[in-house]
Amino acid sequence: MAAAHILGIETSCDETAAAVLGEDGEIRSNVVASQAELHARYGGVVPEVASRRHLELVSPVVREALDRAGSTLDDVGRVAVTQGPGLVGALLVGISAAKAIAWARRLPLVPVDHLQGHVASLYLGPDPVEPPFLCLLASGGHTLLLDVRVRGASELLGTTLDDAAGEAFDKGARLLGLGYPGGAAIDRLAREGDASAYDFPVARVPGLDFSFSGLKTALLYAVRELAADELERRRADLAASYQRAIVRALVERARAAAAERGLQRIAVVGGVAANSELRGALAEAAFAPLELCTDNAAMIASAARYGRSLEYPRYLALDAYASLS
Numbered sequence: 001m002a003a004a005h006i007l008g009i010e011t012s013c014d015e016t017a018a019a020v021l022g023e024d025g026e027i028r029s030n031v032v033a034s035q036a037e038l039h040a041r042y043g044g045v046v047p048e049v050a051s052r053r054h055l056e057l058v059s060p061v062v063r064e065a066l067d068r069a070g071s072t073l074d075d076v077g078r079v080a081v082t083q084g085p086g087l088v089g090a091l092l093v094g095i096s097a098a099k100a101i102a103w104a105r106r107l108p109l110v111p112v113d114h115l116q117g118h119v120a121s122l123y124l125g126p127d128p129v130e131p132p133f134l135c136l137l138a139s140g141g142h143t144l145l146l147d148v149r150v151r152g153a154s155e156l157l158g159t160t161l162d163d164a165a166g167e168a169f170d171k172g173a174r175l176l177g178l179g180y181p182g183g184a185a186i187d188r189l190a191r192e193g194d195a196s197a198y199d200f201p202v203a204r205v206p207g208l209d210f211s212f213s214g215l216k217t218a219l220l221y222a223v224r225e226l227a228a229d230e231l232e233r234r235r236a237d238l239a240a241s242y243q244r245a246i247v248r249a250l251v252e253r254a255r256a257a258a259a260e261r262g263l264q265r266i267a268v269v270g271g272v273a274a275n276s277e278l279r280g281a282l283a284e285a286a287f288a289p290l291e292l293c294t295d296n297a298a299m300i301a302s303a304a305r306y307g308r309s310l311e312y313p314r315y316l317a318l319d320a321y322a323s324l325s
């Protein structure tokens, strides 16, 4: 049988991840080694520390992905890797590993845009979502509205003018003393709080863009007004009200964009798609499977099915890119 599996590698931020997709695009393995604990004490990802850790982890994680898939490199027909956006030093570790594997086996390599990877998480799992749809991509570094008509392509409709939605969650969590990364912690605490306790503003910028920096400042002022014991008592209310404001902004704009584009379906991807209030508030939308919302390599391998393959050895000079061009 021809080697038809895709080996995906993802190292754009603080997850070292590798996955194997079978020939019909089914997930055979999906290994994610999170470095979150390593960075927690700094309150965020330290790029140099992340690169060094990726270097240590990338080979064992790839090996583990092959083992769990019950495959060897003989089964792999293509290697997919995140090219950007992300931390350049971190990306280069994954790209170098992917080049080395592909080169040694004379395989083609598929450079993947990390954000197209998040979108392609929708094509995996038991209930793949078929275009056309309006995609809300809400992650740690991005908040995008995309018009998706076919697999592998999209048109950008709106983005954040300042912080990303996940970044707003993380900064809010920090102000509330919940540690890093904070999205999931706010999500949990908010369940015990009253979301109408505080009236945090939802910025209404023109068009289909977002802005979250004013909201973060509003939380900062609310926290500053409270003595330590009061903050302790109001923490859940603050978390719930803050989360409500972020979710409202996301829901409003996603629905407006879908209506403007005549798109019947909304799909949500990225780490913030794991948020339980957002999943409830956009009940009509399709969400990426929970385990595929935050960074993983299965979504990178998925995107590679619709991406441009570089034949051996044309990819040896391939470089990383840090941000959306």
Ligand SMILES: Nc1ncnc2c1ncn2[C@@H]1O[C@H](COP(=O)(O)OP(=O)(O)OP(=O)(O)O)[C@@H](O)[C@H]1O
Binding pocket: 012, 013, 085, 086, 114, 118, 138, 139, 140, 141, 142, 165, 166, 167, 169, 170, 181, 182, 183, 184, 187, 270, 271, 272, 273, 274, 275, 276, 293, 294, 295
């Ligand atoms: N349940 C949740 N509720 C809200 N936010 C969440 C939840 N779970 C994770 N997040 C947020 O998701 C983000 C991480 O998502 P993801 O891994 O997709 O982002 P990233 O890869 O860091 O950024 P990008 O994809 O833009 O490069 C973090 O900001 C985290 O706080």
Ligand SMILES: [Mg+2]
Binding pocket: 114, 118, 139, 140, 271, 294, 295
């Ligand atoms: Mg991501």
